[in-house]
Amino acid sequence: MFDKVYDVIVVGAGHAGSEAAASAANMGSSTLLITMNLQNIAQMSCNPAMGGIAKGQIVREIDALGGYSGIVSDTSAIQFKMLNKSKGPAMWSPRVQSDRMRFAEDWRMMLEGTPNLDFYQDMVSGLIIEGGKVAGVKTSLGIEVKAKSVVLTNGTFLNGLIHIGDKNFGGGRAGERAATGITEQLVDLGFQSGRMKTGTPPRVDGRSLDYSKMSEQPGDVVPEKFSYSNITKPLTNQRSCYMTYTSTLVHDLLREGFDRSPMFNGRIKSLGPRYCPSIEDKINRFADKDRHQLFIEPEGWNTCEVYVNGFSTSLPEDVQFKALRSVVGFEKVKFFRPGYAIEYDYFPPTQLRHTLETKLVEGLYFAGQINGTTGYEEAASQGLMAGINASLKVQEREEFVLKRNEAYIGVLIDDLITKGTEEPYRMFTSRAEYRTLLRQDNADFRLTPKGYEIGLASKARLIRMEDKHTKSDKFVQFFKDLSVKADVINPILESKNSAVVNQSGKLFKVFARPNIEMDDVRKIEEVEQYISEHDLDREIIEQTEIQVKYSGYIEKEKNNADKLTRLEDIKIPSNYDYSQIKSMSYEAREKLRKIQPTSISQASRISGVSPNDISVLLVYMGR
Known part of the structure; x- marks a missing residue:
């Protein structure tokens, strides 16, 4: 049945597995998606909703890169809400209620329409490892399927145990059996494992x-x-x-x-x-x-x-x-x-690289709840990145890693592999240092060029993004160039209890006031005329308003992010011998040895590594 060697095998077809399979296949890799039940692809195991605080930003980022979660969320939505509209735009978070059955059906139809993607229903009971590299998988039917890389997205199925009161029974989800064999093999290979718990309502x-x-x-x-x-x-x-x-x-x-x-x-x-x-x-x-x-x-x-x-x-x-x-x-x-409630095995994510490839076995990637996260969106984003990097590795291309100042996905993965987690990790806006830059409205500006460059986002997406970017930039410049007379702007300012002006001035300065909104400045004839002549839609108008009103905050965060980037550029050699640095604390040496950070910036974020330890490390590296 399986006489070919696949580029990528994805184990599990939840949110992580579905995105992993889609991204790898769309990037040209021959991909096999193996799951225990093909009727449950992209099943919403818990609540019938996508998005929410910080999670909505992640879905927008997945979509901007060329993933499927945003499209399926739209086609299966029964309600849409933009949360936190009373706060600043960095906090705005889209959320949809979903039709659970339609969500899973639409996901399956999109996957079946994806070139280079095959499907097989069986339980993967083990991995084929040859010379420290993954070489395929073994199934419960005794079938061996060869592959150049494998992405594990087992969700809550690894030795899953369901609890209802004083009753308990094996299962990865209500009505579905648990997956066995993989944990035991990985532990034998030297991986650390743990147990986590999650639950669901009636x-x-x-x-x-x-x-x-x-x-x-x-x-x-x-x-x-x-x-x-x-x-x-x-x-x-x-x-x-x-x-x-x-x-x-x-x-x-x-x-x-x-x-x-x-x-x-x-x-x-x-x-x-x-x-x-x-x-x-x-x-x-x-x-x-x-x-x-x-x-x-x-x-x-x-x-x-x-x-x-x-x-x-x-x-x-x-x-x-x-x-x-x-x-x-x-x-x-x-x-x-x-x-x-359900208990399941997970593997502390400090055992991974930023690409989500494991440090112990080359070509093996982990994504989703196996890494200790909770939530559809967190899982989907990891699946997307694991699928991308598995495909890039097979194609012998440069790895794809998002930085903390580039995406919530970058924050999520960096938190996991740098800090680890002992409880199910959930994304919040507060976890991102640069959330004014990482808004839901500009994920396409941030990420679609990157998605296009790696071969995932389409040319049509890139053209659409560039058109939106150009139009919003020109609209911002319009506000910077337009002078308005005091007698034109003052009635608007008085209606908003804002201080009046004594002379003509640029509209940008007035519009930047906290209590002046786009609807207010649209009362000025030239503004409404510009919108009409250039056929500006809601997205561009909203984007322009944010750029005008928050320009100072955005510029400040960009400067801070540039400082972070400089530290990211100082790379630490792989397998660096930290034991030689006696003037560094013992805890710092142990943490650095265990996590093996790739840059000074990542090292500085490890719990237990002080600024003084970083200074010492820079000296030893020959700064």
């Missing part, structure tokens, strides 16, 4: 809920979309979510099952995501709060299945049911299935 029958008792949460009045391409269109019709709350009664009913909770009786010893805690964890950690929000999210356009966001739990199913029936609007709720 799914319920929407026909049994009383929405009239809940608060409606509609989408944006003027919805946008994720993809920068013109393949997709914004929604013209949306489905609402709803919000309700737990209560002291609900909390008391849940506490009755704490003695049967695997979280509290010691059966689960691994750490779960700090920022997405289970309902029992929230009750325990925030005992002073008498209620918690629950978001009621429809699973699609036509299904009656509903996701109860905020009620993740591994309590016994009878406790879940009894407590949920005491929530306002849930008095007659019917379950589709209870919530559960």
Whole structure:
């Protein structure tokens, strides 16, 4: 069956695996995607949504590079919201509610339409290693498939164990078996492994809920979309979510099952995501709060299945049911299935290079939850980068690494391999030092040229981006050049309670004021005329407003980023002998030896390495 040697084999077809397979194949590498069940490609295992705080920026970055997540998020969306619009544009984060079934179907159709990509359904039980290099995989049916590189994206399936109350059973997801064999082989090869935990809420029958008792949460009045391409269109019709709350009664009913909770009786010893805690964890950690929000999210356009966001739990199913029936609007709720927790194996990501290639085995890449992350978006971005780099390595081309000042994806991967993680890692805007530069609106400016250069983003995408860039730059220059008289601008300033001007001046300076918005300056005839004559769309108008209003902050961050780049340019030789530097702290030597940073900049971000240690290192390197 498999008489050829593939360039890339991707193991697992979740969000990471799907992006890895798509990127490798689109870059011209012969690619095989192996998964345990082809009916579950790109399954939304938890909530039916893409994007959110910082996560939306990642989806935009994936799209700008030429990945598929943004397009599929648009084609399967049932609601769009731009979060944090009350804050500065660095915090704006797009999010969609998705049709779960359509999301998976659209992903599969896009993958099936991708040249150079083959599929096979089987469980990968081991790797073929020859001379310290990966040479293929072995399946549970005893089939060996040869490859020049392998990307592991096993998600929660490696020795997965599902917990519901005092019951537990093997599984990588509800109704699906766990994957075995790979962890044991990797540990034998010298890899360190650990266990992590995540959870999911119950799914319920929407026909049994009383929405009239809940608060409606509609989408944006003027919805946008994720993809920068013109393949997709914004929604013209949306489905609402709803919000309700737990209560002291609900909390008391849940506490009755704490003695049967695997979280509290010691059966689960691994750490779960700090920022997405289970309902029992929230009750325990925030005992002073008498209620918690629950978001009621429809699973699609036509299904009656509903996701109860905020009620993740591994309590016994009878406790879940009894407590949920005491929530306002849930008095007659019917379950589709209870919530559960799952424990699984992961490999501390400090064992990887920036390309996501392992340090121990050449040609072997890890992406997604196997690296200790949580979230579809975090997984998808790692899959994209692993697929890109596996393909580049096979083609004997230069590796592709994004810096911290270039993308949230760069921040994510650098955090993982430099600092590691002992709990499921989730991306936040606060993790990025240069978030004013890494906005959701300019991901195409930042990354589409790079995606095109490596052969992933299309020429059409590049042309579209360059046209947008040129038009927004010219519009910014228009504001710098246009002088307005005091009697024209002052009525606008007075209406906004902003200080009036005494003489004519450039509109750019007035527009840069915090309380003056594009809608205000569009009242000036020349501005509206310019927009009309140059046929400027919403994207370009928004981009221009951000460039004008935040020009000072953007310039400051660019200067700081340039300083970082200079440190990135000081490379540390591979396998550098840190033991010779006796004047460096023992902890620093051990951390540097273990992580093997590739640059002074990366070394400076390692926990336990002080500025003094860096100064000493520079001296020894002959600075």
